[in-house]
Each structure stands twice: as structure tokens, then as C-alpha cells.
Amino acid sequence: MTSSTDASPLSDLSTEELRALATAQRDAHAAHRAKGATLDLTRGKPSAAQLDLSDALLRLPTTTTDRSGTDVRNYGGLRGLVELREIFAELLRVDTEQLIAGGNSSLTIMRDVLVDLLLFGGVDSPRPWSQEEKVTFICPVPGYDRHFGLLAELGIEMVTVPMTDDGPDAEAVARIAAEDPSVKGMWIVPTYANPTGAVCSQEVADRLASMPTAAPDFKIFWDNAYAVHHLSEQEAKSADIISLTSASEHPHRAFVFASTSKVTYAGGGVAFLASSSEQIEWYLAHLGKGSIGPDKVNHLRHAEFFGDAEGVLAHMRRHREILAPKFAEVERVLGERLGGRGVATWNSPTGGYFVNLDVLPGTASRVVALAKEAGLSLTPAGASFPYGKDPQDTNIRLAPTMPPLSELTEAMEIVATCVLLAAAEKLSGDTAKE
Numbered sequence: 220m221t222s223s224t225d226a227s228p229l230s231d232l233s234t235e236e237l238r239a240l241a242t243a244q245r246d247a248h249a250a251h252r253a254k255g256a257t258l259d260l261t262r263g264k265p266s267a268a269q270l271d272l273s274d275a276l277l278r279l280p281t282t283t284t285d286r287s288g289t290d291v292r293n294y295g296g297l298r299g300l301v302e303l304r305e306i307f308a309e310l311l312r313v314d315t316e317q318l319i320a321g322g323n324s325s326l327t328i329m330r331d332v333l334v335d336l337l338l339f340g341g342v343d344s345p346r347p348w349s350q351e352e353k354v355t356f357i358c359p360v361p362g363y364d365r366h367f368g369l370l371a372e373l374g375i376e377m378v379t380v381p382m383t384d385d386g387p388d389a390e391a392v393a394r395i396a397a398e399d400p401s402v403k404g405m406w407i408v409p410t411y412a413n414p415t416g417a418v419c420s421q422e423v424a425d426r427l428a429s430m431p432t433a434a435p436d437f438k439i440f441w442d443n444a445y446a447v448h449h450l451s452e453q454e455a456k457s458a459d460i461i462s463l464t465s466a467s468e469h470p471h472r473a474f475v476f477a478s479t480s481k482v483t484y485a486g487g488g489v490a491f492l493a494s495s496s497e498q499i500e501w502y503l504a505h506l507g508k509g510s511i512g513p514d515k516v517n518h519l520r521h522a523e524f525f526g527d528a529e530g531v532l533a534h535m536r537r538h539r540e541i542l543a544p545k546f547a548e549v550e551r552v553l554g555e556r557l558g559g560r561g562v563a564t565w566n567s568p569t570g571g572y573f574v575n576l577d578v579l580p581g582t583a584s585r586v587v588a589l590a591k592e593a594g595l596s597l598t599p600a601g602a603s604f605p606y607g608k609d610p611q612d613t614n615i616r617l618a619p620t621m622p623p624l625s626e627l628t629e630a631m632e633i634v635a636t637c638v639l640l641a642a643a644e645k646l647s648g649d650t651a652k653e
């Protein structure tokens with residue numbers, strides 16, 4: 220005999236048992252609501268404890284000149300400080316000459332590159348993208364909401380492909396890119412993807428680098444935002460997309476983006492761009508019309524702070540000490556409350572900033588609404604899809620880095636309660652009740 224308190228799959232429960240389960244979850248929901256807490260699992264921000272790890276930056280740099288004797292307080296040096304570029308070139312596995320250090324946001328560089336492609340065309344474009352009848356991007360889903368927002372604002376259409384455990388579905392990408400000349404590019408977060416945590420395999424990267432495309436100037440926007448953000452000792456190594464493209468017939472296919480937003484300060488870090496030498500010159504030529512040089516004081520401060528590439532990795536291990544217990548707590552609550560119930564699946568990321576939760580199709584928006592009532596803000600359902608529309612209404616992105624551990628436990632209890640309540644309502648055919 221099954222009771223609603225068992226950890227049985229909900230599909231095995233009778234309507235009466237589902238209603239009993241819903242009642243129990245509604246009581247738990249009311250109890251959370253009565254506490255009047257304000258909890259937030261929306262954005263992937265570093266916690267204050269993580270930011271504290273970089274506070275030595277506030278007392279750096281110790282000098283005003285770089286290695287070559289240039290005064291970093293003055294204009295100039297559009298490529299960024301060479302000693303900082305050397306450190307990140309090693310980590311991103313690119314040539315220092317093919318890497319630029321810029322301002323504090325890689326998203327801004329992504330926007331710059333897209334706007335330049337639209338206004339001027341790339342080094343291998345027959346014409347500016349804005350003169351094409353239409354421009355389409357391939358978007359692996361679920362993906363990063365701001366990537367999609369950027370394309371939507373610029374009038375670039377989006378076609379989705381599934382994200383797999385090895386990166387984007389390469390077969391689907393290759394087919395779409397080969398057939399349609401309006402398909403000019405794709406997004407990919409290759410390491411610990413936002414939000415699935417997937418790591419793009421060398422095989423998938425190789426396929427993307429070498430596949431024939433109908434557009435002669437197809438671009439891979441390789442957003443390696445989480446390149447060094449390991450949560451375990453099994454540190455994933457990003458595929459070397461620049462070497463792969465330079466060895467292919469499409470040497471200008473990849474733009475690589477990264478930043479220290481989640482290494483040092485999210486608002487005061489340094490962003491990077493790598494690409495073929497020609498494409499770097501192309502980018503600098505346009506950038507140079509709007510900038511006389513980046514914040515080299517910040518570059519020098521970062522170079523002194525890290526020392527070398529190993530310094531960055533050692534620093535990231537300190538982040539891991541703060542973050543790994545939070546991700547373990549998410550896993551614990553989900554496992555204990557939802558394991559075996561057949562109404563949710565989730566990933567166990569080995570790096571990055573997110574946990575990807577898939578709930579019973581048709582209930583994600585309801586879960587988010589219920590959580591809000593109980594005092595917990597979740598990323599809007601559908602946010603990880605173009606135009607905010609998840610066709611299955613199933614995906615929820617959890618961002619556990621920001622809250623302290625004690626708040627995280629409470630937040631995850633609310634998530635589990637809402638997932639069970641929404642599922643029980645749906646499966647019993649009952650409409651949403653207070």
C-alpha cells in the first residue's frame with residue numbers, strides 16, 4: 220500500500236494519494252510563507268565571502284609602471300597589459316598576441332563584436348551583416364539568457380539546438396549551418412555551461428571548427444566564462460578552439476570570450492577576447508575609434524595579484540572551498556526530497572555557477588510562482604530559452620552561489636516543496652489552489 224509520504228514515483232499514486240500529498244506540501248508551503256523570509260536564487264553572482272578573497276586588489280598595484288616601463292596611469296595600450304595577457308593566454312590556451320585584455324565585462328565585448336559584424340562585416344564577410352536579408356544564430360538550449368537578450372535586441376533571429384552532456388548537439392548544428400546562409404553564428408559556453416554545467420568535448424569542438432557552413436563568415440561565439448571555475452578536483456580542460464579553427468579551413472571562425480568577473484570582482488574585473496590575428500586587428504581597428512586604451516591600472520593590479528597562471532588556479536581553489544559545500548547542499552535537498560519521485564531531474568555540475576532543474580513538463584512557471592509566494596525569488600521559468608519561452612515549461616535555473624549556506628537550505632526546501640506541490644496538482648488534475 221502506497222502512502223503519500225513514501226518516496227514513490229508520483230505516477231504510481233492514486234488521485235486520493237496525490238491530493239493528500241498536495242495537502243501536505245501546501246501546509247509546508249504555508250509554513251515557509253509564514254516565516255516571511257526573503258530568499259533569492261536568481262542570478263549567478265559571487266557571494267561576499269568570495270569577493271573578500273580578492274580584497275588584496277584594493278591595495279594594488281604597488282607601482283605605476285608596467286614591465287616595459289610604461290606609466291599605466293596614462294592613455295594607450297589598446298591590447299591591454301602584456302603581463303596580464305600572458306597569464307590568461309596560458310589559461311585559455313591561446314597565443315598572447317591573439318589575446319586582448321579589455322574593460323570589466325566580456326558581455327560588453329560580445330556586444331561590440333556583434334555590432335561591428337552588423338555594421339562593418341567581419342574579415343571574411345562579403346558585406347556587413349546588417350545588409351543581409353536576415354541574420355540567424357544557433358542557440359543551444361537551455362542557455363544563457365543574456366546571450367539571447369542581446370540577439371533579440373539586435374534583431375538577430377534564433378534557432379535552438381539541444382545542449383547535450385558533451386556540448387551542443389553537433390549533428391543538429393552542422394545540419395542547420397550547412398543548409399541556411401542566414402545562419403551566421405552560434406553561441407557556446409564550452410566549460411561548465413550556463414546553466415547545464417556541460418563541458419564541450421574535443422570531438423564536438425572539432426566538428427564545430429571544421430564543419431562546412433552555407434555562410435562564408437560563420438562565427439562561433441565561444442564564451443568561456445567558467446574556464447577555471449572548477450567545483451571538484453576533476454578539473455575540466457576546455458577544448459582548444461583557436462588551434463582547431465586555425466588548423467581548419469575556417470581560421471577566423473572563433474571568437475573566445477572570458478573574464479575575471481567570477482574570479483576577482485564581478486564589477487571590477489578584466490575581460491578578454493581571443494581570435495585569429497587578423498580578427499584581433501579587425502576588432503582593435505573598430506575599438507580604437509571609441510577608446511584610447513583600457514584601464515591598465517586594473518590590469519596591473521590583477522597581474523600583481525595573481526603573479527602567474529598557477530596563482531589564478533590557486534585562487535580558484537579558494538573559491539571552490541566556499542562553493543562546493545553549497546552545490547553539495549543543493550544536491551542533498553533535491554536528492555532527499557525529490558529523488559525517486561519521477562517529477563524532476565537535475566544535473567550535478569563539476570564546475571560553474573548553476574544547477575539545472577527540469578521539473579514535470581507544464582509546471583515550471585507554477586513552481587516559480589509558488590516559490591515567490593513563499594518568499595523565494597527564482598529565475599523566471601523559460602529564461603534559459605530565446606524570448607524567454609520554454610516550449611515544455613519544464614526548465615528552472617538555480618543559482619546557489621550568492622546566499623549563505625543556512626539560507627540556501629531553506630531556499631532549496633522551498634524549491635522541493637513547490638516542485639512536489641505543482642506536480643501533485645497537475646497529476647491529480649486539480650487546478651492551482653492557495
Ligand SMILES: Cc1ncc(COP(=O)(O)O)c(C=O)c1O
Binds near residue numbers: 325326327442490
Ligand atoms: C555564460 C556567461 N557569460 C558571460 C557572463 C557575464 O560576463 P561578464 O561579467 O564578463 O560580462 C556570464 C555571467 O553570468 C555568464 O554566465
